[in-house]
Amino acid sequence: MKSKIAKISIATIAALSLSASVASADTLSDTLSQGYLKCGINSGLPGFASADSKGHWSGIDVEVCRAVAAAVLGDQTKVKYTSLNAKERFTALQSGEIDLLSRNTTWTETRDSSLGLNFAGVNFYDGQGFLVHKSLGVKNAKELDGAAVCVQSGTTTELNLADYFRKNGMKYKLVAYDSNDQVLKGFETGRCDVITSDSSQLYSLRIKLKNPAGSMVLPNIISKEPLGPVVRQGDDKWFNIVKWSYNAMVAAEEAGITSKNVDSMLKSNNPTVKRILGVEGKLGENLGLKKDFAYQIIKQVGNYGEVFERTVGMGSPLKIKRGLNALWTKGGLQYSPPFR
Amino acid sequence: MFALLRDRKVRGILFQLLTIIGLVAFLWYIGTNTVHNIEQRGIRTGFGFLTGTSGFAINDSPIAYNETYTYWRVFFVGLLNTIIISVIVIFLSSILGLIIGVLRLSNNWLIAKLSSAYIDIFRNIPILLQILFWYNVVLATLPSPRKSIELFGSIFINNRGFYVPKPDMNSTTIGVMVSVAFVFVFVFFLNRWANKRHEETGEDFPVLYTGLGLLVVVPIAAYFIFGANFNFSYPHLRGFNFTGGKTFYPEFLALTFALTIYTATFIAEAVRSGIEAVSKGQKEAAASIGLSSYQALKLVVLPQAIRIAIPPTINQYLNIVKNSSLATAIGYPELVTVFAGTTLNQVGQAIEIISMTMLVYLVVSLVVSALLNWINFKMKIKER
Structure with a gap:
């Protein structure tokens, strides 16, 4: 930290x-x-x-x-x-x-x-995706209306997130941290329902979780990230x-x-x-x-x-x-x- | 010419002049060099970025804000959050500090030891660790929204925050709020009048009881006068989270708890040193004219002790304002987090943004210290 x-x-x-x-x-x-x-x-x-x-x-x-x-x-x-x-x-x-x-x-x-x-x-x-707890039962990003979303602040991810929810007429609660470690911690303690990030990052964050099998990456890719x-x-x-x-x-x-x-x-x-x-x-x-x-x-x-x-x-x-x-x-x- | 240099006054002026010229030249060099470097590297300059659309959300804003607002608005959201957290922590830590400071000198062994243990523990742990402790250990262990702790059927506590009912801003609500403010102003002047009368005639007026009575009666009267229409919005679980009501987010709570508990230790020490600086003779004199120990504390010791405690307490208030910027570790959206952090990274103009942020802290701190110096001046013993 x-x-x-x-x-x-x-x-x-x-x-x-x-x-x-x-x-x-x-x-x-x-x-x-x-x-x-x-x-x-x-x-x-x-x-x-x-x-x-x-x-x-x-x-x-x-x-x-x-x-x-x-x-x-x-x-x-x-x-x-x-x-x-x-x-x-x-x-x-x-x-x-x-x-x-x-x-x-x-x-x-x-x-x-x-x-x-x-x-x-x-x-x-790369492209931006979502990582969710399996227990939420969410299968698609369009079902995320009202969710609390953890994101690393100051990234293009944070901007794409705002665009995506606005475009789809959905609301979300932003939880922005300045390090990936705190993002992971927020997700594990339940401060947020979802992590959004470049999908490659989601895979590498997922293997750092205590119980990787308890979470899944949603199929939606919402942006271009070269x-x-x-x-x-x-x-x-x-x-x-x-x-x-x-x-x-x-x-x-x-x-x-x-x-x-x-x-x-x-x-x-x-x-x-x-x-x-x-x-x-x-x-x-x-x-x-x-x-x-x-x-x-x-x-x-x-x-x-x-x-x-x-x-x-x-x-x-x-x-x-x-x-x-x-x-x-x-x-x-x-x-x-x-x-x- | 050389004879002039031997004159101490002339020499003094000469050296001062040289120092000023040197300083100005140095600053000028830095300024022009910066501009040159920035231009050469093709970095955008100026404050034009402030009118651009931010494009990002902020989770806890006291004023209307969403991603379509400008960076200017982001700046104000951050500034307001800094001010809000500072004012709340100053208020809470003053009260807690005063109580602990007095208790530490208590004759009761257990109370005195507990108070000094509290001070020794929380004063000596770095504040950042305490913030992280409250955030990642205490608040994070609360249950999830679907298993919230429920109080009175309308207050919900979970790991996403504390949710309480919030009155709608209709004429009744505003009327009652104004009436409460009115009572406070009235009692302030009543107190002045009563003190003056007490000095002139020796007669007492029960200001405290009158004030408390008014605080009950007037808002109730206002409630009925302004239409008797309280309308609360209650928090309720919808989908993933609670909506409605007022939310106190864990980031805000962790920061408030940590800063209050940390700063109160320093204020308690200031109060204790103030009390101990009041000479023993004062307490004995108070006892000899028949004042109880509570009366002696309230009427004789504390008024003198607080005067001594004010200057070190000012320092603590200034530290609160500055320490609030540690919120960036847990993502509470105050000035450093949203402006010197997120905004800086989205627009990349470090010099403009860091200068604005430093200027804000400088101005806020100067205002706080000017205000408290004025209070200090008013509280000083008027030598007659």
């Missing part, structure tokens, strides 16, 4: 550091000279970012940090993680406390246009690096390059594979990186499919299906512009 003092001081420090720091627009050379990447992640969301007993972070959002570190510094371990709650995340990025925000953050017009942020891609296509990594506006070079580090993972999956076969793929005759791995052309150098940046990502972190299955997919407790997150060639939305 972070106290309000911590929260206010982060916001205040952020406000102050906006005033004090001489704007540095070259994140790449800053990162190279300090030798590590400053990455902001969720404070605890299994599948997206959670720490094990030894303090090692894992999750699909954490892998984006690792990929960028591998691309820029050649070593996926050189990341300094800052765990942030929903309210702190943008100020932390704006103020330079972190250089990359990879914290299941929804890409919206307001955030893209007025917060001084750039979204560098979508590493998880989640992705975010950088500050005004540093296009850094924006490109993050964007193409992520694209490299998707392109690698499409080209059939995995962390296991990447070394043998170096000898491949396929020109696409050669360009991705930097055997041919100067794609990495155009970004201001080494030629083999994508090789490092794939070797050390893996391609998008590997990362997905390991963190949220069948190789994880969450068992989320690829669905919208399958490659475009397999009916999903994951698509990398060509490496050319």
Whole structure:
């Protein structure tokens, strides 16, 4: 539980550091000279970012940090993680406390246009859903009129919730907390009937419950939630690096390059594979990186499919299906512009 | 020129001037640098966001609010909730603090020990923990809405809050409320008149009994005059939750309990130190003219003790206002939760929002301390 003092001081420090720091627009050379990447992640969301007993972070959002570190510094371990709650995340990025925000953050017009942020891609296509106690006997979100709803405050989820109930002419009692832990506690103690959140989050919150079998996720999906990594506006070079580090993972999956076969793929005759791995052309150098940046990502972190299955997919407790997150060639939305 | 510098007065002025110039230059540098950085990073600036639609709900608002209102409205909802919780806690903790402070000096061993145990326990546990304790441990263990505790068939207590009947705002209700206010104002002036008469002639007037009598008679009279039409809205279970009546949410209750119990310990200590500062001779003198120990406390000791206790109590009142912002941990929608929290995250303009919030706390605290300093001044012993 972070106290309000911590929260206010982060916001205040952020406000102050906006005033004090001489704007540095070259994140790449800053990162190279300090030798590590400053990455902001969720404070605890299994599948997206959670720490094990030894303090090692894992999750699909954490892998984006690792990929960028591998691309820029050649070593996926050189990341300094800052765990942030929903309210702190943008100020932390704006103020330079972190250089990359990879914290299941929804890409919206307001955030893209007025917060001084750039979204560098979508590493998880999500949608908002509802988690209810089975004992309520509710089978559909349309039956939730009058329910008390727990939600994490300051999220797009909170706005979608208001829209959804208004659109359907239903009433609800809002119970807004600023951490997911308190949301879970509110649900378990019966302060609210329902939790609403991105449906991937609902699955990971559900396995944290004392009695997961006593609750269920409703079939309704009420919004589009494209989640992705975010950088500050005004540093296009850094924006490109993050964007193409992520694209490299998707392109690698499409080209059939995995962390296991990447070394043998170096000898491949396929020109696409050669360009991705930097055997041919100067794609990495155009970004201001080494030629083999994508090789490092794939070797050390893996391609998008590997990362997905390991963190949220069948190789994880969450068992989320690829669905919208399958490659475009397999009916999903994951698509990398060509490496050319 | 150098001779001038040896003049202590001139030197003093010079150094002060330099300090001011330095300070202004520093602030100017910070200001322009901030604006420059913000512009460079493409962050929206200014207070234009305040007229935008909020799009989110607030669970406990004293004024009309829903997601179609503006951020301005959110600001006022938060501000009002901060003020409401502060006023309630100031009132309750003063009463509790006064009682505990007096009891702590009681001659009864058990009462004195219990009071000092209460102070020692609650004063030394961090307030945030106490809030979380009330919220997550005490109130959360209440039964669910369908198994609510029912009192008199119209009051319901469950883990979603305390539900009580609420009178509709018709002419009878308003008439009775105005009449009660009228009685209080009347008794205030009656008391002044009675004191004056007591000083001049020595005759007593039973202000307390008159006041209590009026408090019963006048509202009843008002009730009949204004149409004898009380119409209560009763809470009742509908679907998942209770509707109708007035709801006190667990967030509000936990914050009120925790802040009251915590702050009362400090006020009790202020009262105790005030009482102990009154010299023993005063009590003995009171006893020697035949006052009972209750009379001595009420007429001789407390009036002097309260004067001493006021300045430290002011500090506690200011702490209440500031500590109310800890509500963000449990989601009570006061200023920091809904404005410096939710609104900040939806619009992302940290500098504007944090400055507005800090300014509010500064202004509220200055007003509270000005008010109490004025009372302190009025209460001071007038040396003749």
